Amino acid sequence: MTRKLRIATRGSALALAQTGMIAAELTRLTGVEVTITVVTTEGDTSRASLASIGGTGVFASALRASLDEGGCDLVVHSLKDLPTAAYPGLVLGAVPLREDPRDALCSRDGLTLDDLPQGSRIGTGSPRRVAQLLSLRPDLRVIDIRGNVDTRLAKVSSGELDAVVLAAAGLTRLGRLDAVSEFFDLSVWPTAPGQGALAIEAREEDSIPELIEIQHDGTRIGIGAERAVLAALEAGCSAPIGASSTFVGDTLTLSAVVYSADGSAELGSTRSVTLESPGDLAAAEAAAIALGSAIAAQLLSDGAGELAELGAGIR
Structure with a gap:
């Protein structure tokens, strides 16, 4: 009988894309049959800013609860969204090869950060990115935004915003590098701890030897x-x-x-x-x-x- 694994993830296009990559790689390397289950998290349903709803764990808690309760065998997280505190009964089963950890500017007319006109409106939901933008360009108007990658990019193409800052890894996984105007060098623009990496969580009591193949x-x-x-x-x-x-x-x-x-x-x-x-x-x-x-x-x-x-x- 073919071994089967159930993987839970968020329902965003990016979450599904990166989980699909993990599922396909596990099947290719080990022959295990993988099914994907979508779990809705607080971060998906709330329209409030990440800072106001706590930030830490808003994308992870429901996934972890599903895993802990036996609703799935594995969970795929964006590592930058995973709280640093351990979750009782769960372990970090594998960390695959990291994608590009840099942030990227996606602007109108392909303008770089230096070239954007004074007072330009730039969207981000990250307090770190807000601080970094204002440290380099205190004249900018930084707008708090939520939504998936396509929603954010649409705010630029519609003219509502002059630019948005997004993770290069997410744009890569969605095949949207065409939207990038500039990549920020990590030496002057360090990103969120774990950005670009994925975390595969499992129950501590389970033995899932297939994970060694993607570690x-x-x-x-x-x-x-x-x-x-x-x-x-x-x-x-x-x-x-x-x-x-x-x-x-x-x-x-x-x-x-x-x-x-x-x-x-x-x-x-x-x-x-x-x-x-x-x-x-x-x-x-x-x-x-x-x-x-x-x-x-x-x-x-x-x-x-x-x-x-x-x-x-x-x-």
Whole structure:
């Protein structure tokens, strides 16, 4: 009898696209039969801003509950939306190879951020992106928006907005890179911890050996460092914090930046660690988490806690 797995995901076009990719890869590599179930989350039904409804977990809670209650065998999350706190009884079963972690500007007439006229209207639902936009262009009018990728891009094509900022990974998975006017370099525009990566959650009690086939250790180690910054700062996934990790050989480098809400000030830190046993995933993850925690401790010592409470936010 063919082994079967049930995967739950959100119903957005992007969630279905990335879950479909995981399902197809599992079937290709292992022969397992995969079915996909759609679960509606609070983040899908509420039209309020992410910051006002809590940000952390609004896209994950219902999926996790379905998994915990036996409604599915696996859940696919966008890792940047996954809370850092553990969910009792669930484990991170696999982290596939990361897609492009950068943010992208999608603007009218293909204009770059520097070229947009003074006072241009740019849409985003992310406090981090608001802060980053205003830090570079305080003259901009940043508009809080919700909705899927197509809805946001339509606001530009209709003239309601001059531009929107979206994750390059989502545009790649939806085949919409044609909409990109500019990619933001991670060295000046770090993105959300885990952006571009997917998380496959499973029940701790289950044995799903097929997941080893889609696991990418380098991605898992890097996002472990980035998310450790969030966890140590006790910040949610909607906080104005950017983090970016890179591997060169066995050396993991992590940069993190905390912004004031209005982008008028920021604090950053960059550190590296050489992994003593890069082939030992557990040891490498522990070293990565320690690196992220050390950076967070430095940022807090430098005043990041007070800084993040400053600013006027979206105008």
